[in-house]
Amino acid sequence: MKKITVLVALCIFSGVALYAQDSLKQYVAKYKFPEGSAVTEIEVVIENGGLVFQSSLGNTAVEKTGTDEFSIPAYNGTAFFTRNEAKKITGLHIEAQGTVLDGTIVEPKPAESGTKDEILYNQKYLLTPQVPYHNF
DSSP, X not given: OHHHHHHHHHHHHHHHXXXXXXXXXXXXXXXXXXXXXXXXXXXXXXXXXXXXXEETTEEEEOEEEETTEEEEXXXXXXXXXXXXXXXXXXXXXXXXXXXXXXXXXXXXXXXXXXXXXXXHHIIIIISSOOOOOOOO
């Protein structure tokens, strides 16, 4: 009975973790900031199940605090993703250490984004045309 309970709990938590990672994929993209800003480009990626901002100044993990809202603990700041009327992400607003940055999305990641193993699996099994098997 204990084994079944542990197995069920593991399945539930695995599903929650996968859903959380899928919900973060919508933010994965490159964002461009105006010339003269502290950074001119930030790439948002998923690492170890969480979002990471990568820029010329380095990489920093962010923590989700609300819908489209994240904290930036390393810089005591906040980040907000902006959307248009169609609910599509259009930009990234950052406030950290007295600096305010407003960037626009320039390159959303393709739907194929994911771990290397996921990409290879999709290419091999889902994106390859299947040839019908005929037994003559």
